[in-house]
Amino acid sequence: MPEGAIEIKDLRVDYGDFVAVKDISLSIPYGEVFGLVGPNGAGKTSTFRVLATLMEPTYGEVSLAGIDILEDTERAREVIGYMPDLAPVPSDLKLWEFLDFHADTHRLGNGKARRERVDECLDTVNLTSKENAWCKELSRGQTQRLVLAKTLLHRPQVMILDEPASGLDPLSRREMRHALQRLAQGGATVLVSSHILTELAEMCSSLCVMNEGNLLASGTASQVREQLGRKERTVRASFLEVTEGVKSWLAGDGRVTEVRADGPVLSFSLVGDDEAQAGFLAELAGGGFGLKSFVEEGSSFEDILVEVAEGNRGS
Amino acid sequence: MSAAGENRERGRAVPFWMIWANPIVRRYARSRLRPVGFLGMALVMVLLAGFIFFISRQTAMSRGDMELVDAARIPIIPLLVLQGIILLMLGTGQVAGSMTAEADEGTLEYQRLAPMTPLSKVVGYLFGLPIREWVIFWATMPFSIVSMWQGEVPLGIALQLYGVFIGAGVLYHLTGLLAGTVMKNRRWAFLGSIGLIFVLYTILPQVAKFGLVYLKYLTIRPVVEEFFSYFIERRAGLVVETLQELAPTARFFGLNLPQSAFTLLSQGVLIGVVVTMLWRTWRRSESHLLGKVGAVGFFAWVQVALLGNALPVIDSGDLFPSREFGRRFGRFTNRGGRDWEPEEAEIFMMIGAFGLVTLILIWALSFLIIPDEEGQVRGWRRARKLGRSKLSPRSDPATATPWVLLMVAIGSGGWYVFAKALVESRWFPEFVLSPTVLIALPMVLFTGGILVQTVLETKGRKFTGFVIILVGVVPVMLGMIAGVTRNELLPASVWLIGISPVSWTMYASQVVVPIDEFPADVLRGIPLAFWFWQGVAALLSLWMLNLLRETRKRIAEKTR
Numbered sequence: 078m079p080e081g082a083i084e085i086k087d088l089r090v091d092y093g094d095f096v097a098v099k100d101i102s103l104s105i106p107y108g109e110v111f112g113l114v115g116p117n118g119a120g121k122t123s124t125f126r127v128l129a130t131l132m133e134p135t136y137g138e139v140s141l142a143g144i145d146i147l148e149d150t151e152r153a154r155e156v157i158g159y160m161p162d163l164a165p166v167p168s169d170l171k172l173w174e175f176l177d178f179h180a181d182t183h184r185l186g187n188g189k190a191r192r193e194r195v196d197e198c199l200d201t202v203n204l205t206s207k208e209n210a211w212c213k214e215l216s217r218g219q220t221q222r223l224v225l226a227k228t229l230l231h232r233p234q235v236m237i238l239d240e241p242a243s244g245l246d247p248l249s250r251r252e253m254r255h256a257l258q259r260l261a262q263g264g265a266t267v268l269v270s271s272h273i274l275t276e277l278a279e280m281c282s283s284l285c286v287m288n289e290g291n292l293l294a295s296g297t298a299s300q301v302r303e304q305l306g307r308k309e310r311t312v313r314a315s316f317l318e319v320t321e322g323v324k325s326w327l328a329g330d331g332r333v334t335e336v337r338a339d340g341p342v343l344s345f346s347l348v349g350d351d352e353a354q355a356g357f358l359a360e361l362a363g364g365g366f367g368l369k370s371f372v373e374e375g376s377s378f379e380d381i382l383v384e385v386a387e388g389n390r391g392s
Numbered sequence: 393m394s395a396a397g398e399n400r401e402r403g404r405a406v407p408f409w410m411i412w413a414n415p416i417v418r419r420y421a422r423s424r425l426r427p428v429g430f431l432g433m434a435l436v437m438v439l440l441a442g443f444i445f446f447i448s449r450q451t452a453m454s455r456g457d458m459e460l461v462d463a464a465r466i467p468i469i470p471l472l473v474l475q476g477i478i479l480l481m482l483g484t485g486q487v488a489g490s491m492t493a494e495a496d497e498g499t500l501e502y503q504r505l506a507p508m509t510p511l512s513k514v515v516g517y518l519f520g521l522p523i524r525e526w527v528i529f530w531a532t533m534p535f536s537i538v539s540m541w542q543g544e545v546p547l548g549i550a551l552q553l554y555g556v557f558i559g560a561g562v563l564y565h566l567t568g569l570l571a572g573t574v575m576k577n578r579r580w581a582f583l584g585s586i587g588l589i590f591v592l593y594t595i596l597p598q599v600a601k602f603g604l605v606y607l608k609y610l611t612i613r614p615v616v617e618e619f620f621s622y623f624i625e626r627r628a629g630l631v632v633e634t635l636q637e638l639a640p641t642a643r644f645f646g647l648n649l650p651q652s653a654f655t656l657l658s659q660g661v662l663i664g665v666v667v668t669m670l671w672r673t674w675r676r677s678e679s680h681l682l683g684k685v686g687a688v689g690f691f692a693w694v695q696v697a698l699l700g701n702a703l704p705v706i707d708s709g710d711l712f713p714s715r716e717f718g719r720r721f722g723r724f725t726n727r728g729g730r731d732w733e734p735e736e737a738e739i740f741m742m743i744g745a746f747g748l749v750t751l752i753l754i755w756a757l758s759f760l761i762i763p764d765e766e767g768q769v770r771g772w773r774r775a776r777k778l779g780r781s782k783l784s785p786r787s788d789p790a791t792a793t794p795w796v797l798l799m800v801a802i803g804s805g806g807w808y809v810f811a812k813a814l815v816e817s818r819w820f821p822e823f824v825l826s827p828t829v830l831i832a833l834p835m836v837l838f839t840g841g842i843l844v845q846t847v848l849e850t851k852g853r854k855f856t857g858f859v860i861i862l863v864g865v866v867p868v869m870l871g872m873i874a875g876v877t878r879n880e881l882l883p884a885s886v887w888l889i890g891i892s893p894v895s896w897t898m899y900a901s902q903v904v905v906p907i908d909e910f911p912a913d914v915l916r917g918i919p920l921a922f923w924f925w926q927g928v929a930a931l932l933s934l935w936m937l938n939l940l941r942e943t944r945k946r947i948a949e950k951t952r
């Protein structure tokens with residue numbers, strides 16, 4: 078089996094008696110945009126800081142692009158691009174100087190070669206027009222973009238982005254999403270956390286949910302849903318006309334738990350796995366109820382996370 | 393091109409010694425040498441240096457009728473003072489303040505991630521943060537060079553002087569860097585590091601007079617004093633040279649090391665220690681500033697340095713504070729050099745001071761190497777995961793007790809050698825060391841060292857601070873107030889002061905070499921109070937050692 082871009086085995090982080098991350102293991106393949114989801118205090122930031130080599134775990138093994146980050150920290154730093162939440166920028170440098178400095182620490186060639194790479198990255202985040210502005214003059218969103226440019230400078234193989242979209246306007250968010258997906262297509266692996274979960278679901282090819290230091294589930298969006306025991310899914314179906322016949326047929330089927338009518342549209346919750354769902358929809362389409370179309374409603378990760386967070390409070 | 397391919401094509405890492413190519417130095421050269429800000433300060437300092445240069449030599453030539461060679465020497469010392477303000481004071485403050493600011497802003501985190509070796513990062517900040525002060529310092533150097541050239545100061549002497557000066561700059565900047573890294577508050581880091589230089593040049597030379605000659609080598613004073621005759625008018629210089637021949641300067645263990653060589657050696661050791669501390673912090677932010685072996689090694693070096701500088705000057709009398717006082721003020725006090733003899737009280741003061749410095753050093757190093765509970769929990773969990781049943785005694789989470797005991801043993805040896813050399817010197821034929829010396833000195837260091845270490849390790853730093861104030865400071869204050877209020881309260885005062893570990897080394901000094909320069913009540917009271925409180929402290933130490941053992945056991949158990 079090929080080794081993943083990010084391999085975590087038995088990772089644990091303690092702060093005195095408090096266990097922030099409890100023996101988690103995770104493997105993320107190359108070229109993925111992987112989301113890390115969880116309520117506050119779930120252990121996301123501690124995990125990110127360990128992966129970014131900013132913190133030593135209590136124990137555990139972590140390798141990034143095949144490099145053991147605890148054994149060979151300096152070499153690991155060559156392949157990591159880390160963007161912290163609320164990333165700061167120095168007040169005494171201009172944009173291009175800030176990027177040039179970081180290009181220099183990554184030894185990206187002489188002055189001319191560095192400058193070319195700096196210009197490329199400024200262009201990627203649409204800040205070329207501001208290259209001679211002082212870092213301190215930037216807005217929150219511009220600062221986020223600048224730090225993203227810094228993170229991209231050395232073409233990292235593994236990018237660790239903590240809330241990268243915070244402070245960005247909708248257009249910039251979309252641009253960032255596309256930029257990250259382009260990077261992943263180029264072979265980089267992106268690990269990203271965000272509180273805007275619908276956005277994360279759109280952006281990520283896989284994700285995992287953490288809570289109270291534990292890894293609750295990981296995989297594609299539907300796999301995560303299933304692992305969390307939320308096998309219900311909501312289907313919106315449009316009919317030529319919503320008749321009593323279709324309503325009673327739905328109400329009489331044990332696989333349907335809840336039916337709501339909204340004009341010619343019926344929303345209902347289905348229990349069961351993908352095969353059960355497929356079978357049910359085939360019966361519905363062939364039942365002569367005047368079905369025009371149907372769509373599975375994007376299952377709400379927010380709902381899942383809210384439930385997880387409420388579970389925390391209750392426990 | 394793949395990301396891996398890009399990585400392979402990157403340039404090689406810049407070696408730490410290539411300061412000019414260090415990215416952090418280049419980053420600060422860019423930001424701190426911008427014409428706005430830099431030029432103003434540079435202009436003021438260069439103008440000031442020029443003014444000092446011209447006004448002092450012109451005054452000497454036209455008003456003092458000096459020849460050019462003599463007049464040219466006059467600005468050397470004032471220029472050195474100005475350069476000291478620029479490089480040593482402003483530079484150190486800049487390093488400490490900027491480092492704290494970077495940590496405050498959070499931009500320091502980026503530097504942790506930069507793929508540079510920890511040593512390259514230390515060197516980068518060391519020469520990058522004060523780059524403006526370095527450039528301005530070099531801009532004032534032409535005035536010093538012209539002064540020394542026209543003043544016919546030998547090149548070797550000029551090089552030794554500025555070698556030590558630059559060494560001091562590096563050492564002080566490193567201390568500022570350490571203060572900035574460790575302290576959370578920018579203002580305190582700035583003030584703390586400036587304060588350190590103030591202490592080095594004002595308070596330590598005074599302490600150095602009490603037998604702790606080594607402390608003066610942390611400054612550039614010994615080198616300036618040695619070559620002073622070259623920095624003044626030639627005729628006055630001859631007088632200074634004659635005086636220096638009459639009272640030759642101390643040599644390390646009698647070796648014929650030049651002052652500049654020993655100063656550079658002392659600076660070099662401290663630079664090594666501070667670089668190690670910073671290297672450890674950059675390598676792993678959770679690390680102790682010093683490892684346990686490093687702390688004991690540093691302690692041993694200080695003991696060797698203290699002894700090496702003190703022992704050779706006992707017989708000449710230069711170790712005794714009254715000797716210098718007699719030389720300076722002999723004509724007023726009728727205590728000239730020829731009929732000078734050390735006073736009995738000096739033996740008491742010097743033995744006590746040596747012990748006190750040793751004890752304070754044990755406390756300071758204990759503070760650096762004790763593990764906190766969080767560190768122990770992490771250490772135990774990691775050890776258990778790796779299938780180990782014990783912590784490595786050298787590791788940060790291990791207890792500091794064996795290492796403190798090692799320092800107690802080394803310190804007791806050093807203290808004993810110092811006391812013996814002093815008492816058996818030609819100055820005090822009537823004194824002998826009491827046999828109790830073999831118990832009293834190690835006991836003071838054991839109880840003092842172990843109590844502080846065990847309280848630190850079991851109860852934490854804040855609680856220890858509270859205990860130090862309550863047990864170390866308050867009894868001394870109360871005892872002194874009682875002592876000066878009424879003579880009848882003197883015995884009580886002796887017993888009260890005796891509670892404080894700070895007083896133990898002085899009491900031990902009186903116990904091992906009894907002198908009769910104190911009131912009878914004090915003479916009677918000191919040995920009794922000393923042995924009583926040492927007994928109490930020894931019992932407390934054993935109890936605390938047991939408590940520490942149980943606390944560590946509890947922590948280890950809960951990680952199972």
